[in-house]
Amino acid sequence: MLRQYELVDRVLDYDPDADEALLNRAYVFSMQAHGSQKRASGDPYFSHPIEVAGILTDLRLDAETIATAILHDTVEDTLTTPEEIERLFGPNVARLVDGVTKLSRIEAQSDNERAAENLRKFLLAMSDDIRVLLVKLADRLHNMRTLHHIAKPEKRRRIARETMDIYAPLAERVGMYEFMKEMQTLAFREIEPEAFESVTRRLAQLKEGGGDRIAKIASGVKLLLGRAGIDAEVGGREKHPYSIWRKMAGRHISFEQLSDIMAFRVVVGSDEECYRALGAIHRRWPMVPGRFKDYISTPKRNGYRSLHTSVIHAENTRVEIQIRSKTMHAEAEFGLAAHWAYKEGTRAEVGGSGDHSWIRDLVEILDTAATPEELLEHTRMAMYADRIFAFTPKGELTQLPKGATPIDFAYAVHTDLGDQAVGAKINGRVVPLSTVIENGDQVAILRSKAQEPQPAWLDVAITGKALAAIRRHLRHKERDEHLKLGRKLLDDIIARLPATLAADATDHALRRLKLVDEAALLIAIARHTLTDGAVMEALMPGSAGADMAAAAPQVQAISIKGLTPGVAFDLATCCHPVPGDRIVGLRRPDAGIEVHAIECAVLAELADRSAEETDWLDLGWGDGADGAVARVSVMVRNEPGALGLVASVIGQHKANIINLRLDTRDTRFHTNTIDVEVHDLAQLLRLMAALRAADAVHAVERI
Structure with a gap:
């Protein structure tokens, strides 16, 4: 362990103007604060912050950073308070110490939540002053050097995995390759001991x-x-x-x-x-x-x-x-x-994150992640990937991980550009948004203010920033749609009540159901975490009885117009209902509504199998409903041009082929399953009639 004068002399060797008194005060204070505490190795705990400070002197860092290293565990592991650090060592050192300090006292429900909260605070502090990262990396490096002293294998593996996933990539991102290599080697030895020994x-x-x-x-x-x-x-x-x-x-x-x-x-x-x-x-x-x-x-x-x-x-x-x-x-x-x-x-000037835009990306991920698991996942993605270079039409350079698509490129340039992306040009050629960008490509994003992030983009994007932004938008959209659906369902429930509600009935119902506000009630109704009977009983005690429910007036079908398939409800893939079909909704707890055509062959089976858990809703499309995808089976003659004729007929009727699959083929006929996007049932029926009239078509059936 470095003695006090040895540490101070190291700093003065490269910075004769360093604040010697600050370093001496920090050394003495930390030694007294840690007192008789011991590390797992049996060494005095005080040796750890001094060794961390010694590592940072090799990097020739300023006195405030060295003092921060000496003090970085005092708030977490001793009775020292942040206010005391600020009073004795100034606001800069106090801010740096607070940034490095882990939130060991938080009451988290899981290791992931604890790790995510620690990471959240650390990244925010790092974005304010990058010296926080330098101290943290030195702290983690020394902890990895002494990892073998920890008795519990599972704890050693957890620390090693966290080092491999978070801190080694962070060291690489700031160009501290020797730190990165040593961390990876020490973590590799713990995580894959047999492979390490073999290599x-x-x-x-x-x-x-x-x-x-x-x-x-x-x-x-x-x-x-x-x-x-x-x-x-x-x-x-x-x-x-x-x-x-x-x-x-x-x-x-x-x-x-x-x-x-x-x-x-x-x-x-x-x-x-x-x-x-x-x-x-x-x-x-x-x-x-x-x-x-x-x-x-x-x-x-x-x-x-x-x-x-x-x-x-x-x-x-x-x-x-x-x-x-x-x-x-x-x-x-x-x-x-x-x-x-x-x-x-x-x-040189200290503080701030400089031109390291990846730090801003990480902070943006902090703002968009909904769960601890999502935060950890997106942060790892943002830090730990091989890179490629792509250029904007103006020649500006953008770095992306290998396998990135135009969606990732758009979000890397700006979140608004990503949200509004409708297409892309790579090297002047229009390509799908799922196209993988190659090193050196020039990428131009086509945008529209009418566009918004799509659920399918989650299967295309690979960067943490893009995934976080898409999921944030989808969460907000899902909440908005659940509020709309919940309002329609609540109106339906109120219409079935045997009497008119009192003005304050909703307030009383929220208290009975222990919900914070009406929005929480609407979302619970939409997600079916509350049954209709429970809501009726909360609004009007005694109203959920079978006799009263039977006497309730008939209400109109609930319209799904304005709601988005895949968000508030899903169109069943067994029957592919389209506007014009009579439809019903299958409700399961904590899930969206599954919409079926009333003639669906599997409807009865679904009702019998899950009768205790599900409710049924009488649904309607509403006026001017958006289109949907229908599935038809088309049997055509086995001759050249037959399938082209089918595609031509579909195009003439303004329908769009979404998917086509060859099912059977023999010497005379082959049968294809075709998914077509249509506006409504009338258009589908006209299309099927036109297909049946074509010479090459033998039979057409809706599946």
């Missing part, structure tokens, strides 16, 4: 068998560049175990089949020399196609710049080479922390 054993065997092969290759690269007039520092290493294992798992190959397990770093004097070095290397050794990446002209989202290439070296050995300038190397070593390094006695 490290084989790496050791390879090192023994190959002798100083890495040194020889590095020396050869340096000699080659020297002959080209380029002064370069060249170093080499094996890739870390988790990186190797991930490649083995991703490519489904064995360790022996993995050829690129060595990586070399070439550090030169300038950007120009980076490209000269690349040319010299490619002239000497053949390049592996598809393995060259220019992060100088198109930096990573975290600001990382370098040239990456893989070449075939001697004996068909494939090696990766990274080429960068000294400035790029410093930024790659320290990542975001390089912005707080002391250069020529002048400290």
